[in-house]
Amino acid sequence: MRRLADEIRRHDHLYYVLDRPEISDEQYDELFRELRELELARPDLVAPDSPTQRVGGAAVSTLPSVVHLAPMLSLESVTRPDEVGAFLSRAAGSTRASRGHVPSQLRLVAEPKLDGVSIEVVYDDGSLVRASTRGDGIHGEDVTANVKTIRAVPLRLRNAPCPVPRRLAVRGEVLMTKDAFRRLASHAAPGEATFANPRNAAAGSLRQLDPRVTASRRLNVLFYDVLASAGGTPLATHEAELDAMRAWGLPVSDEIEEVESLDGALAYHDAMEARREALPFEVDGVVLKLDETAARERLGTTARHPRWALAYKFAPREATTTVRDIIVQVGRTGTLTPVAVLDPVSIGGVTVGRATLHNADEISRKDVRVGDTVRVLRAGDVIPEIVARVPRAGEHRRQPFEMPERCPSCGARVRREGAFDRCPAGLSCRAQLASAIKHFGSRDALDIGGLGQQNAELLVDCGLVKDVADVLGLRESDLVRLERFAALSARNLVTAIERAKHTELARFLYALGIPGIGKTSARDLAAAFGDLDAIMHATEADLVREGMGPVAALSVATFFRERRNRAVVRECLARGLTLRGPTVRRAVGPLAGKTVVFTGALASMPRAEAEERVRALGGRTSSSVGPKVDLVVAGEDAGTKLARARELGIRTIDEGAFRALIGEESSHGQRRHRTRAR
Numbered sequence: 100m101r102r103l104a105d106e107i108r109r110h111d112h113l114y115y116v117l118d119r120p121e122i123s124d125e126q127y128d129e130l131f132r133e134l135r136e137l138e139l140a141r142p143d144l145v146a147p148d149s150p151t152q153r154v155g156g157a158a159v160s161t162l163p164s165v166v167h168l169a170p171m172l173s174l175e176s177v178t179r180p181d182e183v184g185a186f187l188s189r190a191a192g193s194t195r196a197s198r199g200h201v202p203s204q205l206r207l208v209a210e211p212k213l214d215g216v217s218i219e220v221v222y223d224d225g226s227l228v229r230a231s232t233r234g235d236g237i238h239g240e241d242v243t244a245n246v247k248t249i250r251a252v253p254l255r256l257r258n259a260p261c262p263v264p265r266r267l268a269v270r271g272e273v274l275m276t277k278d279a280f281r282r283l284a285s286h287a288a289p290g291e292a293t294f295a296n297p298r299n300a301a302a303g304s305l306r307q308l309d310p311r312v313t314a315s316r317r318l319n320v321l322f323y324d325v326l327a328s329a330g331g332t333p334l335a336t337h338e339a340e341l342d343a344m345r346a347w348g349l350p351v352s353d354e355i356e357e358v359e360s361l362d363g364a365l366a367y368h369d370a371m372e373a374r375r376e377a378l379p380f381e382v383d384g385v386v387l388k389l390d391e392t393a394a395r396e397r398l399g400t401t402a403r404h405p406r407w408a409l410a411y412k413f414a415p416r417e418a419t420t421t422v423r424d425i426i427v428q429v430g431r432t433g434t435l436t437p438v439a440v441l442d443p444v445s446i447g448g449v450t451v452g453r454a455t456l457h458n459a460d461e462i463s464r465k466d467v468r469v470g471d472t473v474r475v476l477r478a479g480d481v482i483p484e485i486v487a488r489v490p491r492a493g494e495h496r497r498q499p500f501e502m503p504e505r506c507p508s509c510g511a512r513v514r515r516e517g518a519f520d521r522c523p524a525g526l527s528c529r530a531q532l533a534s535a536i537k538h539f540g541s542r543d544a545l546d547i548g549g550l551g552q553q554n555a556e557l558l559v560d561c562g563l564v565k566d567v568a569d570v571l572g573l574r575e576s577d578l579v580r581l582e583r584f585a586a587l588s589a590r591n592l593v594t595a596i597e598r599a600k601h602t603e604l605a606r607f608l609y610a611l612g613i614p615g616i617g618k619t620s621a622r623d624l625a626a627a628f629g630d631l632d633a634i635m636h637a638t639e640a641d642l643v644r645e646g647m648g649p650v651a652a653l654s655v656a657t658f659f660r661e662r663r664n665r666a667v668v669r670e671c672l673a674r675g676l677t678l679r680g681p682t683v684r685r686a687v688g689p690l691a692g693k694t695v696v697f698t699g700a701l702a703s704m705p706r707a708e709a710e711e712r713v714r715a716l717g718g719r720t721s722s723s724v725g726p727k728v729d730l731v732v733a734g735e736d737a738g739t740k741l742a743r744a745r746e747l748g749i750r751t752i753d754e755g756a757f758r759a760l761i762g763e764e765s766s767h768g769q770r771r772h773r774t775r776a777r
Contacts, residue, residue: 100144103134107150111250112257112348148226148254152247162240162306167219168268169327171233173403174212174386174410183368183387184361186409190389190398205389208337209367210355212384212410213321215274216302220246220322225256225263225347232305236403245305248314249273253348261346264331269349271322275301276379278739278746279317296476296486297381319380322349336390354378357390364411372413377699379742384412417476418451419489420444422469425456425500429508431534432614433522437462437502439473439485446477454483458518459502468497506530525663532566533559535612539567543618544610545599549592557583567610568670571596597675604631604678611668615654619720623647624655626714629680635659635668646692646719689760691717696724698741699734701754712761724749732757 107130113121131150138145145152177183190205217233230246231239246252256263275283280297294300304316325340334340338357345351354371358364368385375382389395389407398406424440437456444451454475456462465488467473472489505512506522508530513520522528536555540547550570558564563577573596578589608631609621616624627645628634634655637645642652658664695713697706697720704712709732710720721728724743731744731751744751752760 100134100137100141100149101146103130103137104146104149106130107134108253108255108348111150112253150254152254162242162308164234164238165229165231165241166238167231167236167326168221168266170400171217171219171236171239171270171326172400172405173236174408175404176384176410176412178412178414180361180365183364183409183411186387187361187364190394190407205359206391207358207364208341208355208388208390209358209364210323210352210386210388211371211378211380211382212386212412213272213274213323213352214298214381214383215272216298216305218242218246218271218273218305218320219326220252220269220271222256222263222267222269224265225258227252227254240306242305244310245307245313246273246320248310249318249320251320251350256347256349259346261343262331263347264328266327266329267331268326268328269322269344270324270326271320271349273301273305274319274321274380275304275316276319276739276742277381278379278743283316320350321352321380323351323355323386333392335392337388337392338390358387368411368413374736375413377736377739379739382413384410386410416446417474417486418444418446419472419474420451422467422471422473422485425462425467425469427503427507429506429522429528429530429534431531431538431612433506433525433528433531435502435506435513435520435522437500439467441473441475444475446475446483449477451475451477451483454485456485459520460518462500466499468500470497529556529559532564535567536564536570538612539570539610540595540599541610544606545602546595546606547592547599548595549588550595554583554592557581566667566670568667568674571600571671571674571676600675601677602679604680607631607671607676607678608634611658611664613655613658615651620647620651622714623719625680631668631678635665689716690730693718693729694721694727695719695730695732696721696728696740696744697732697734698724699737701732701734703754703758709757716761 107127110122110127110130134149135151138149138151175186177186187205219229219231219233219239220227221229227243227247229241230243230252231241233239247254256267275297277297280294280300283294283300294303300316301318304313304318307313307316322344323341325334325344334343341351341355356367358367364385364387371382371385387409389398395405395407400406421442422439423442426438426440428436428438430436437458439454439456441452441454454473456465456467465485467485467488472491474486474489475483476486477483502520503513506524506528509522509524509528511522511524511528514523515521522531525531533552533555536558537550537552539545540550540555547570555564558570558573561581563573563581564570573593575586575589575593578584578592579586584592603625605618605622605625608616608624609618623646624634624642628637636659637656639649639652639656642655643649647655659668690713693713695710695718697709701709713720724731724740724747726747728744728747728749731741731749732754733741733751734754741751
């Protein structure tokens with residue numbers, strides 16, 4: 100039983116901490132079953148830190164309070180570079196007073212400021228005995244049973260090569276990945292309250308009275324401080340503490356670096372903020388800490404903050420504002436999307452005046468109405484969205500918003516399909532036609548410069564374009580009569596159209612806007628069938644045989660069965676459209692039949708070129724990671740896709756291995772490397 104428990108702990112560490120599993124899930128489950136059977140036979144020998152004791156235990160009515168072994172202080176937060184400089188000056192002044200000189204450099208440890216729930220975990224003789232939330236910094240809530248359900252938290256520490264102190268208290272952050280949060284939110288029932296963000300989800304999950312609920316929430320943890328220790332070897336630097344925690348089996352962030360100047364600290368902050376969206380966890384800034392333990396002791400603490408550490412926050416991505424109206428937009432495929440019109444508010448340096456409400460179910464769940472005060476989130480390039488309503492005492496609210504029964508663009512009666520309302524009018528709906536024209540001329544479709552949304556709407560409104568085929572017949576004489584077109588802009592658009600008439604089959608398939616068919620699926624179709632006529636006459640069974648999923652196959656077959664769609668295709672050809680088939684068809688190679696996903700930046704070639712290499716070797720590419728993906732190629736700053744691949748057990752390789760796989764030697768001189776100072 101001891102041997103099995105040790106083996107399972109080793110595999111837990113390899114999987115949850117190092118991301119280097121050595122055995123399959125089935126083999127792991129077999130080890131776990133064997134241990135459980137032995138423990139059922141000999142319950143008197145079950146150890147408290149056995150891997151089988153992670154999940155279980157009865158729910159409690161309340162979480163008891165405990166006293167921390169050492170105060171869990173908060174950090175002083177700043178938002179400006181000059182405030183970081185002032186912190187370093189104060190630290191240098193203290194060092195000068197104690198040593199008699201001003202150091203030319205201060206050695207700092209920089210790490211991401213994790214946006215989760217701070218906890219203290221206590222180990223006695225290497226075994227986990229208690230875990231608690233931060234609380235007020237002195238007292239916290241006992242969440243031991245819940246923390247034991249988090250697979251990344253070792254129930255027993257490894258004692259080599261660095262001996263574990265007799266008593267040890269470490270501080271960490273309980274986190275929920277962005278992917279896990281999205282999955283949790285997507286599984287919420289209509290009308291069920293959901294968490295506003297991953298931090299709230301982690302906090303709510305950690306404080307569950309039933310540990311089995313916590314176990315179902317896929318929490319993670321990263322440790323970053325030794326709070327207290329007794330009976331161990333003193334550690335002279337924070338880097339030594341981090342290395343010791345890694346050796347004991349505690350997960351520590353790979354994003355931690357040493358910096359030695361104000362410029363280095365600011366550069367780390369800016370680099371981390373630039374990578375913020377790619378990180379699997381939410382971070383809201385960086386933390387700067389003096390590395391030397393002796394210097395920390397000299398600086399000391401205030402009643403609330405250590406004087407030797409600082410939080411340098413990122414620009415905010417969330418703000419509070421008022422909903423002035425709710426309008427409904429009609430997309431290219433007929434989906435009706437409610438959009439909140441807001442009092443303009445600055446979020447992260449960008450003025451936001453609108454935010455998506457997704458669909459009727461989302462509005463009902465969040466109960467957002469005109470006149471409400473709301474919290475708005477803006478994350479990277481994602482359309483701003485309303486996180487939650489902010490209740491106000493004594494407010495008089497308006498009636499709940501209801502989706503229209505008829506399309507606001509063409510008046511057709513709206514149909515409910517799953518969670519979405521759709522207009523069934525297709526290209527006879529002005530909004531859908533204008534969006535379809537914009538898509539038809541987009542860069543990845545026919546690449547017609549000058550055919551944006553405004554011009555598309557103008558061409559529809561004036562009656563020049565009644566379907567996408569009409570775009571290919573536009574003449575300068577038609578355009579110069581319109582208000583937005585002068586002779587030069589009309590000539591440029593017609594020239595772009597004539598150039599676009601000679602294109603690839605895959606581009607045209609994508610331009611048609613077949614529901615569910617993106618750039619990659621369009622390329623796969625072109626490679627599988629070779630010409631347009633074969634695709635138009637393919638049955639669902641034919642499409643599935645060529646590797647398409649059943650949903651996509653149904654979509655393609657249904658699209659080309661529609662008489663109006665076939666007429667549009669014939670009209671495009673009649674107006675001079677010529678199509679080139681794929682250069683390589685049914686190629687074979689090391690990636691034949693494989694689906695490959697790229698994540699992060701590639702140093703030696705553009706991603707489009709790398710994807711083309713995959714297709715030339717008989718493989719497919721995808722933009723998302725799922726069970727059908729065979730290989731993930733991770734470039735620099737790889738983010739959530741890499742984490743998801745490891746979670747699913749999908750093979751992952753770096754750029755050098757990919758180049759070797761496709762028959763190129765890795766050129767190390769061309770590759771960029773991100774190194775972590777140790």
